[in-house]
Amino acid sequence: MHTSTLIILLLGLMSLAYYFGRKRSLSLVGGKVRDLHSLPSYYGMQTAMWCGIPALILLALWLSFEESVVTGMVVESLPQEIQELPPERLDLVLNDVRNLSQGDIVSSTVDQTMQQAADHYTSLMGISHMALFVVALSVAILAGLWAQRTITREQRARNRVEKAINFFLLSSSTLAIFTTVGIVLSVLFESVRFFQQIPVTEFLFGLEWSPQTAIRPDQVGSSGVFGSVPLFAGTMLITLIAMIVAVPIGLMSAIYMAEYASKHFRTLAKPVLEVLAGIPTVVYGFFAALTVAPFFRDLGTDIGLTVSSESALAAGVVMGIMIIPFVSSLSDDVINAVPQAMRDGSYGLGATRSETIRNVIIPAALPGIVGGVLLAVSRAIGETMIVVMAAGLSANLTANPLEAVTTVTVQIVTLLVGDQEFDSAKTLAAFALALVLFVITLALNMIALHIVRKYREQYE
Amino acid sequence: MNNQQQQHQKTMDRVQQGLDRRYRQERHFRWLGMGAIILGLVFVSFLFITIISNGYTAFQQTYVKLDVFYDPEMIAPVGETNPQVLSKADYGGLIKASMRDMFPEVTNRREKKVLYGLISSGASYEIRDAVMNNPELIGTKGEVWVVADDDFDMLIKGHIDLRLPESDRRIKDNQLAWIHDLQEQDRVEKRFNTTFFTAGDSREPELSGIKGAAYGSFFTLLICLVLAFPIGVAAAVYLEEFAPKNRWTDIIEVNINNLAAVPSIVFGLLGLAVFINFFGLPRSVPLVGGLVLALMTLPTIIIASRAALKSVPPSIREAALGVGASPMQTITHHVLPLALPGMLTGTIIGMAQALGETAPLLMIGMVAFIVDVPGSVMDPSAVLPVQIYLWADSPERAFVERTSAAIMILLAFLISMNLLAVWLRKKFERRW
Numbered sequence: 001m002h003t004s005t006l007i008i009l010l011l012g013l014m015s016l017a018y019y020f021g022r023k024r025s026l027s028l029v030g031g032k033v034r035d036l037h038s039l040p041s042y043y044g045m046q047t048a049m050w051c052g053i054p055a056l057i058l059l060a061l062w063l064s065f066e067e068s069v070v071t072g073m074v075v076e077s078l079p080q081e082i083q084e085l086p087p088e089r090l091d092l093v094l095n096d097v098r099n100l101s102q103g104d105i106v107s108s109t110v111d112q113t114m115q116q117a118a119d120h121y122t123s124l125m126g127i128s129h130m131a132l133f134v135v136a137l138s139v140a141i142l143a144g145l146w147a148q149r150t151i152t153r154e155q156r157a158r159n160r161v162e163k164a165i166n167f168f169l170l171s172s173s174t175l176a177i178f179t180t181v182g183i184v185l186s187v188l189f190e191s192v193r194f195f196q197q198i199p200v201t202e203f204l205f206g207l208e209w210s211p212q213t214a215i216r217p218d219q220v221g222s223s224g225v226f227g228s229v230p231l232f233a234g235t236m237l238i239t240l241i242a243m244i245v246a247v248p249i250g251l252m253s254a255i256y257m258a259e260y261a262s263k264h265f266r267t268l269a270k271p272v273l274e275v276l277a278g279i280p281t282v283v284y285g286f287f288a289a290l291t292v293a294p295f296f297r298d299l300g301t302d303i304g305l306t307v308s309s310e311s312a313l314a315a316g317v318v319m320g321i322m323i324i325p326f327v328s329s330l331s332d333d334v335i336n337a338v339p340q341a342m343r344d345g346s347y348g349l350g351a352t353r354s355e356t357i358r359n360v361i362i363p364a365a366l367p368g369i370v371g372g373v374l375l376a377v378s379r380a381i382g383e384t385m386i387v388v389m390a391a392g393l394s395a396n397l398t399a400n401p402l403e404a405v406t407t408v409t410v411q412i413v414t415l416l417v418g419d420q421e422f423d424s425a426k427t428l429a430a431f432a433l434a435l436v437l438f439v440i441t442l443a444l445n446m447i448a449l450h451i452v453r454k455y456r457e458q459y460e
Numbered sequence: 461m462n463n464q465q466q467q468h469q470k471t472m473d474r475v476q477q478g479l480d481r482r483y484r485q486e487r488h489f490r491w492l493g494m495g496a497i498i499l500g501l502v503f504v505s506f507l508f509i510t511i512i513s514n515g516y517t518a519f520q521q522t523y524v525k526l527d528v529f530y531d532p533e534m535i536a537p538v539g540e541t542n543p544q545v546l547s548k549a550d551y552g553g554l555i556k557a558s559m560r561d562m563f564p565e566v567t568n569r570r571e572k573k574v575l576y577g578l579i580s581s582g583a584s585y586e587i588r589d590a591v592m593n594n595p596e597l598i599g600t601k602g603e604v605w606v607v608a609d610d611d612f613d614m615l616i617k618g619h620i621d622l623r624l625p626e627s628d629r630r631i632k633d634n635q636l637a638w639i640h641d642l643q644e645q646d647r648v649e650k651r652f653n654t655t656f657f658t659a660g661d662s663r664e665p666e667l668s669g670i671k672g673a674a675y676g677s678f679f680t681l682l683i684c685l686v687l688a689f690p691i692g693v694a695a696a697v698y699l700e701e702f703a704p705k706n707r708w709t710d711i712i713e714v715n716i717n718n719l720a721a722v723p724s725i726v727f728g729l730l731g732l733a734v735f736i737n738f739f740g741l742p743r744s745v746p747l748v749g750g751l752v753l754a755l756m757t758l759p760t761i762i763i764a765s766r767a768a769l770k771s772v773p774p775s776i777r778e779a780a781l782g783v784g785a786s787p788m789q790t791i792t793h794h795v796l797p798l799a800l801p802g803m804l805t806g807t808i809i810g811m812a813q814a815l816g817e818t819a820p821l822l823m824i825g826m827v828a829f830i831v832d833v834p835g836s837v838m839d840p841s842a843v844l845p846v847q848i849y850l851w852a853d854s855p856e857r858a859f860v861e862r863t864s865a866a867i868m869i870l871l872a873f874l875i876s877m878n879l880l881a882v883w884l885r886k887k888f889e890r891r892w
Contacts, residue, residue: 067740162788169702172694176716176762179755183726186733249496256493271882273500278874279507280816282845283867286852290860291510321503328500350475352482354489375721382723384819385845389852409725409819416732417822434729438722445721449714 002129006059010140014052017144021047024151038158046157049164051144055136062132070124077120079113097121187438190431197425198226203432205229209395209406211415211426226429228436230395234312234405238387239380241316241401242323247373249320250327257328258335259357277325285389288318293390300402310392310404319386323376330375334368334455335361367455374448378441384409408433511871515864521653521666522608522616524579524642526558528587530597538599546592551584555606563638574635580607582667605649610665610858612639616648619857630857656865660831661842661850665858668851670866672833676746676826676841677815683750683837684757684814689807691754692761693796696803699762700769701791720759727756728823736824743825744840752820757810764806768799801888808881812874818845844870 022044029035036043071094075083082093093114100118151157195203206227253273257266293314300307307313338361346356362369392404393414415430532538534557535549556576560566566575583606590604591597611630614620616639626633642648659669695716703709731752735741741748772795780790821827826846834841842850844866851863 064739158786162786165788166698166702169694169698172691173698173703173712175691175695175758176712176719179719179730179758180715182734183722183730186730187726190733249499252493252496253500256490256497260490260493261497269497269501272504273497275504275875276500276507278812278816278878280818280845280870280874282816282818282848282852283507283511283871286848286863286867287507287510289852290514321507324500324503352486354486355482357489378721379723382725384723384725384822385849388819389849409723412725412729413819413822416729417827431729431733434726438726441721441723441726442718445718449717 003059003063006133006136007056009137010052010055010059013055013137013140013144014048017051017148018044018048020144021045021148021151024148025157028151028153035153037154037156038161042157042161043151043155045161046155047144047147047151049161050147051140053164054143055140058139059132059136062128062136066125066128066132070121070128073124074117074121078117082113101125183438187431187435190428191435194425194428194432197428202226203228203429207397209411211411211429224425226425226432228408228433230397231406231408231411231433232436233397233399234391234395235381235407235409237312237399237401237405238316238319238391238407239377241313242319242380243373243377245317245320246323246327246376250324250376251331251369253324254328254331254335255357255361258332259353259361273325273328276321277329279322281322281383281385282389284318284322285385285387288314288386288390292318296402305402307402308392308404310390311402312391312405313401315387315390316401318390319380319383322383322386323380326379327372327376330372331365331369334365334372334452337368337455338364365455367451371448371450371452371455374444374451378444378448381444382409382437382441384413388413408437412437511864511867515861515866515868517617517619518656518861518865519653520617520650521655522613523605523649523651524608524612525647525649526555526579526604526606527561527601528554528558528604529601530554530591530599531557532599535591535598539595540598541595543592546595547588549588549591551587551591552581554587555579555583563641571634574632575638578609578612578635578638580609580666581664582662583607605651607655607666608648610856611635613666614857615639616650617861619861656862660833661829661847662831663829665854665856665862668859668862670844670847670869672830673842673844673847673866674869675834676749677843679746679834679837679841680749680753680821680843681811681815683747684753685807685811687750687754688757688761688810692758692807692810693765693803695758696762696765696769697791697796700766701795702787716759716762720763723819724756724817725819725823727752728820730755731820731824742838742840744828744830744842745838746834746841746843747837748824749821749826749843750837752824753814753817756817756820757814760810760813761803761807764809765799765803768802768806769795771802772798798890801884805881805885808877808884812877812881815877816845816870816874818849821846822849844873 022040025036025040025043026033033040074094074097075090078093082090085093096114097117098121100114101122203226206225207229208225208227209230210225212224257270261269293309293311296311296314296317297307297309342360342364343356346360351359387407387410391410392406393410394404394406395411396403396405398405412430412433415426415433531554534553535551536542536545540546556572559575559579560572563575566572586606587604608616611620612635615631615636620629620631622629622636631639639648655667656669658671659667660672662668699709699712703712731748735748735751736743776794776798777790780794781787785793821843826842827850828840828842829850830840830842832839848863848866848870851859851866
């Protein structure tokens with residue numbers, strides 16, 4: 001609440017600065033706007049920017065360093081024996097101090113030193129907040145005043161404001177790069193740490209996956225084997241089932257929509273199918289676990305087959321349903337991009353509609369369709385919630401769709417949800433899996449986008 | 461001449477011969493297409509029917525009427541108004557006493573415990589609140605409607621199969637008899653389930669609600685919108701209007717297209733590594749969730765905004781430049797207002813995506829069991845899809861209907877957001 005009050009105050013100051021900046025520019029020329037270099041509002045904006053931006057930058061820096069500085073000061077005030085604790089124990093103590101100062105539940109017993117440290121922490125935080133308030137507001141006022149005082153008739157206010165806006169636009173567009181770099185770095189760093197403990201070859205080619213590492217050396221069943229082949233096999237199996245469901249249905253419905261359906265039918269049926277694309281994956285997961293998986297299990301029992309209640313079939317079929325609209329809308333785009341002249345040529349030779357579709361349109365649209373299917377595959381590989389809720393947990397190297405298999409995303413979730421320590425191979429394995437997942441989907445997307453783009457250029 | 465005619469007839473005959481087969485193939489192909497669409501429609505309707513038929517009962521809750529004697533010995537002397545004293549009294553004891561009065565034949569200790577179990581453990585808080593609001597109740601007798609336990613509720617709603625042997629049932633035969641007695645006396649009633657909309661999460665299905673998750677979703681989306689919309693529009697404007705055509709711009713473009721297809725769980729790992737481990741932000745708070753979802757929806761918003769900017773005809777820009785506007789003025793005064801509806805449509809669709817997203821939020825710890833309704837972006841909270849995931853994992857039958865009901869509410873939000881986007885597009889769409 002404290003920070004938001006400050007931000008609101010700063011915004012208020014900025015609007016005041018705008019008003020006074022504009023007023024001063026007008027009074028400089030006695031109300032004759034044409035004597036100014038820029039429109040009066042630009043002088044106002046310039047003043048407001050000077051008032052707000054330095055103060056906001058200060059606020060951001062202050063907030064990001066406040067915690068560590070204050071913690072450092074609290075550590076210094078702690079008795080010697082606590083200061084010399086190993087870092088992770090010290091972190092625990094500090095956590096307790098923080099909780100104590102906020103009046104939350106504390107894990108250890110509260111003694112005199114803890115209470116003192118908590119009080120010290122509270123008072124330091126209070127001082128820091130007060131100081132921030134005063135410093136930020138005075139910076140805003142001083143910078144705003146200075147900017148307002150230095151307004152002259154010839155000042156190129158518009159150019160400066162536009163430059164600032166341009167800088168904002170440019171930096172926004174580079175955020176995408178930073179996101180990618182952030183993903184790569186954050187996944188890569190932890191993966192490197194993982195591969196220091198587990199050799200890359202074992203991870204990539206090992207046939208057994210059982211990430212439970214032993215806490216005590218004599219523990220049973222805690223082998224800690226990290227061979228990722230069963231996970232990728234499971235992912236591929238579910239993806240394959242999903243594609244078997246999604247590609248024919250998606251492609252055929254796109255063809256029907258584009259070539260046969262009346263306009264009336266299209267406007268009715270298309271939005272309904274697109275509803276499938278808007279349903280959150282967690283809903284599909286619930287649907288798979290509650291309805292589809294028991295259905296397949298009962299069906300299997302009736303015809304004498306044992307179907308696991310977490311079968312790859314159920315997860316794959318539901319994932320396929322999820323991907324239908326994706327395949328169909330991408331195919332729709334490429335089918336519509338095939339020039340009408342090619343259809344007319346085929347009809348002119350006496351071909352029926354289906355012959356035209358099979359012999360002319362699909363071959364012409366094939367690269368685009370393949371690109372779309374690749375995008376769909378990459379989507380199926382990265383899909384998480386359906387498999388988390390409907391697929392199994394234990395790694396099982398099998399090609400039988402009636403058995404339970406696990407996937408890469410399921411393992412990432414199970415390894416990272418819940419309590420975690422950040423240096424065990426178990427947690428780091430999730431990052432290594434994510435790295436492989438990222439590389440695979442990236443490669444698929446690159447190839448798919450390349451194919452689609454190349455194909456589009458052909459007919460443009 | 462004759463020969464030629466013969467040959468011509470032969471060709472026609474061959475065409476005629478094949479015609480039946482070709483028309484048949486044509487029909488089959490058509491049926492195949494129709495079948496694919498019908499299958500898709502069947503999937504949609506089947507999904508909705510399952511969810512609705514499972515979930516509609518969650519909007520009702522079974523209540524039981526008890527005759528409660530507000531015993532001064534158990535609460536406080538008549539005339540006591542000090543809230544501290546009142547809040548500490550044993551209200552559960554009042555309910556137990558009332559149940560004992562109703563079923564005097566139950567004496568066995570174990571049976572008594574089962575009997576008390578028919579009433580939700582939240583009922584004592586209801587009575588406490590009633591007494592604290594009106595301390596004059598102490599010493600009087602009154603009728604109170606209290607929430608029934610989830611198994612009782614499930615029985616009334618017909619979700620418990622009575623044909624199963626007793627040992628397989630959550631409701632035993634003696635409980636059945638008591639419930640039957642209560643029904644005979646008109647003490648059981650189904651009412652609109654207000655708890656579902658006013659409570660946070662709970663271990664007891666009958667006391668759990670979606671308010672906490674809904675607030676969490678609201679705060680998360682707020683952060684996401686505040687960050688993603690301005691940045692996305694700015695990036696689109698730069699790339700579409702100002703960026704020079706060079707390698708750097710190409711790299712940014714390829715990057716945005718690729719980010720749009722990166723699995724959402726990877727964004728969760730980014731959030732975990734960067735925001736939580738590196739910047740030290742707390743886990744499970746909407747602020748971090750909003751940051752992660754903003755990064756995730758950014759490509760969607762940028763791509764939609766660029767399409768909207770592209771659809772503004774160049775003549776508008778040329779006219780503005782012609783009368784002496786600067787390039788920035790051209791954009792901010794003329795192009796941007798015209799492209800705004802398209803940008804908003806894209807943003808709403810992106811927000812709808814973010815509202816339904818679960819996987820990245822699991823990574824940043826938004827799966828914790830949180831009872832309190834969050835009051836700001838820094839309070840730990842769940843969001844609607846995560847709440848659905850958590851409830852779907854709970855074994856109680858009563859959570860199945862609550863999961864479905866929460867899904868219905870989430871879908872209602874999503875569908876109305878999408879309808880808003882469609883309406884916006886229809887209303888402001890311009891053909892140049």
